[in-house]
Amino acid sequence: MHSTKKIFASVAWVALASLGGPAVTPVSAQLANASASTLGKANNATASARGLEAMSVNPAGLGMPGSGFTLSFLPLQLRPGLDPINFEDMKGVEGQLISDALKEEWLARIDSAGGQSGSVGVDATWLALAMGPIGLQVSTLTNADLSLSPGMMEGFLYGNAGRTGNPSDLAFTGSTADVFMVSTVGFSFAIPMSNPGGNMALGATLKYSIGHFVGVGQDEGGSFAANPVSVTMDFPVLHTDDLRLESNEYDNGRGVGLDVGFQMQNGGFSFGAAVLNAFNTFAWDSTALVFRPGTASLTIDNLESDFDAMAYDGAPDSLKTRVRDMTFNPTVSVGMAYDLASAFTVSADVRKRLGEGGMAVTPDFHAGVGAEFRGLKIIHLRGGAAVITDGTLLSGGASLVLGPLSFSAAGALRSGEVGEAVLGQFTLSFGGR
Numbered sequence: 086m087h088s089t090k091k092i093f094a095s096v097a098w099v100a101l102a103s104l105g106g107p108a109v110t111p112v113s114a115q116l117a118n119a120s121a122s123t124l125g126k127a128n129n130a131t132a133s134a135r136g137l138e139a140m141s142v143n144p145a146g147l148g149m150p151g152s153g154f155t156l157s158f159l160p161l162q163l164r165p166g167l168d169p170i171n172f173e174d175m176k177g178v179e180g181q182l183i184s185d186a187l188k189e190e191w192l193a194r195i196d197s198a199g200g201q202s203g204s205v206g207v208d209a210t211w212l213a214l215a216m217g218p219i220g221l222q223v224s225t226l227t228n229a230d231l232s233l234s235p236g237m238m239e240g241f242l243y244g245n246a247g248r249t250g251n252p253s254d255l256a257f258t259g260s261t262a263d264v265f266m267v268s269t270v271g272f273s274f275a276i277p278m279s280n281p282g283g284n285m286a287l288g289a290t291l292k293y294s295i296g297h298f299v300g301v302g303q304d305e306g307g308s309f310a311a312n313p314v315s316v317t318m319d320f321p322v323l324h325t326d327d328l329r330l331e332s333n334e335y336d337n338g339r340g341v342g343l344d345v346g347f348q349m350q351n352g353g354f355s356f357g358a359a360v361l362n363a364f365n366t367f368a369w370d371s372t373a374l375v376f377r378p379g380t381a382s383l384t385i386d387n388l389e390s391d392f393d394a395m396a397y398d399g400a401p402d403s404l405k406t407r408v409r410d411m412t413f414n415p416t417v418s419v420g421m422a423y424d425l426a427s428a429f430t431v432s433a434d435v436r437k438r439l440g441e442g443g444m445a446v447t448p449d450f451h452a453g454v455g456a457e458f459r460g461l462k463i464i465h466l467r468g469g470a471a472v473i474t475d476g477t478l479l480s481g482g483a484s485l486v487l488g489p490l491s492f493s494a495a496g497a498l499r500s501g502e503v504g505e506a507v508l509g510q511f512t513l514s515f516g517g518r
Contacts, residue, residue: 115294115342115362115413115444116141116271117208117224119160121512125482125495126455127469128447129434131420132348132357133457136215137514140222140273140290143346143359143418148218148275148286150350157213157514164206164228164446166499166506169194188242192235200259201238204230204506206446213514218286220273225297227266228446234259240309257307260320264300265411265444267338267367269293283351289343294367294413296338300324301407302379313384320379323404326394329373337374340367342413353424361416369408376400414440416447428460434471448473448502455480463487467495476501480508489516 120138123130130142136155139146146152165172170191178187195201206228213222233241236255275288302322309316325337342365348357374397381390397405417439422432436451453471465484471477482495490513497508 115226115267115269116222116290116292117160117162117210117226118142118510119157119210119213119222119224119512120514121160121162121482121493121495121510122457122465122467122484123495124162124497124508124510125467125469125480125493126432126457127453127471127478127480127497128436128451129420129432129453129455129469129471131346131359131418131432131434131436132355132422133420133430133432134348134357137213137220137512139275139288140213140215140220140271141344143348143357143420144220144273144288144290144344145275145286145346145348145357145359147215147220147273147288148277149284149348152215152217152275154217154516155213155215155514156516157210157512160210160213160510160512160514162206162208162508162510164204164208164506164508166202166204168202168500168505169198170201171505172507183242192239192242195238196235200232200234202230202232204228208446208510215273218275218277220271220290222271222273223268224271225266225268226444226446228444229264230262232259232261234304236309237304237307254311255309257304257309257318257320260304260307262300262302262322263407263411264298264324266297266299267444268295268297273344280349280351283349285349286347288346288348292342292344292365294338294340294342295336296367296369297335298325298330299338299369299374299408299411301404301411303403303407305401316381316383318379318381318383318390321401321404322377322379323374323397323400323408324377325373326375334373336370338367338369340365340412342367355422357418357420357422359418361418362413363415365413365415367412369411371397371405371408374400374408376404410441411444414438414443414445418451426460429456429458431456448476448478450474451478453478465493473499474502476505482510491515 118141123138134142134146135152210224237257271292273290275286278285305319307318344361346359375394378391418436420434433454455469458466467482469480478499480497484493493512
């Protein structure tokens with residue numbers, strides 16, 4: 086039994102290292118959200134976005150009253166997630182042996198969910214500047230997703246001895262991995278328009294994106310055999326050539342995109358609509374990619390493997406298609422907001438992403454409400470909730486406003502299609518909230 090666990094651990098390490106090794110190279114996606122206030126309202130800001138948040142949510146907000154001047158450096162949003170076995174579960178057994186009863190409970194949850202998924206994402210905005218009806222933003226989006234099949238998770242927990250203590254066959258089919266890193270420069274502008282009794286504006290954000298790294302992999306039939314004891318691995322990977330990154334060649338994909346938006350305000354009521362990526366030409370450069378077969382055959386006495394880099398043309402069509410599909414799909418959003426008082430605004434959004442696949446870090450569907458209270462002068466409070474694809478999003482946040490200086494923080498709990506995660510964002514800005 087100990088030998089089989091050792092075999093499984095060895096192959097699992099090779100498999101993860103073959104994909105994850107180049108992905109952690111620290112290089113500097115479409116536009117990240119530069120304002121923590123948006124996350125604090127559970128991303129319900131299509132009709133109320135102003136200043137920094139308008140550039141990535143609805144550029145028309147730059148042409149509405151209240152946008153003004155705002156400058157921020159390095160707002161960060163973090164998106165770690167594990168599902169269905171989450172970080173809290175892991176922390177509960179830190180430094181301990183996992184009991185058989187707990188293993189059974191975990192595997193039942195994994196079987197019900199169809200596998201174990203893990204993700205990590207970081208949205209970094211290097212510069213965000215809003216000056217009345219114009220704005221400039223430079224940001225980087227990094228995201229990694231790993232999905233492990235129930236069979237692979239059973240192998241991690243038990244080796245091929247399985248739940249009964251007797252050797253059993255396990256299939257790894259269904260395990261996948263995706264990694265990407267993209268930087269974007271966005272120029273936003275808005276055109277205020279006449280509106281009897283209120284304000285109205287049209288806006289657009291023109292974006293140019295450069296892809297730094299992409300990696301995709303999927304299991305094609307790996308397994309753990311009981312008799313005789315052996316492990317086979319077939320996890321092909323297609324990714325950006327390590328040598329390009331070592332040579333500081335970070336332009337490995339590129340394209341232009343356009344966001345368009347509209348906002349109007351009459352009295353305390355506001356309406357907004359936006360189409361993000363109304364068109365987008367981004368594509369990864371196939372000449373910058375290499376293919377690794379990711380095959381291994383391991384027995385008690387022998388190990389054979391092939392992880393050598395090969396030309397892109399040698400990759401299976403399934404991986405080539407996945408890379409081609411890693412683009413930015415259109416997202417349509419409609420929102421309303423109402424000022425219940427001069428310092429208290431409630432907003433509501435409905436959002437839908439169009440198309441399949443893509444480099445999505447947000448859910449396919451979103452419908453929610455948010456609120457912001459600014460009556461405490463130096464402290465602004467926010468909260469929100471949303472129903473998203475197969476889950477929910479609950480959030481809260483606050484800003485400390487000291488004259489022209491504002492420090493904002495927000496956190497959220499998310500479940501559903503894009504994984505269970507605790508989100509956090511911090512923004513230090515000058516000139517606006």
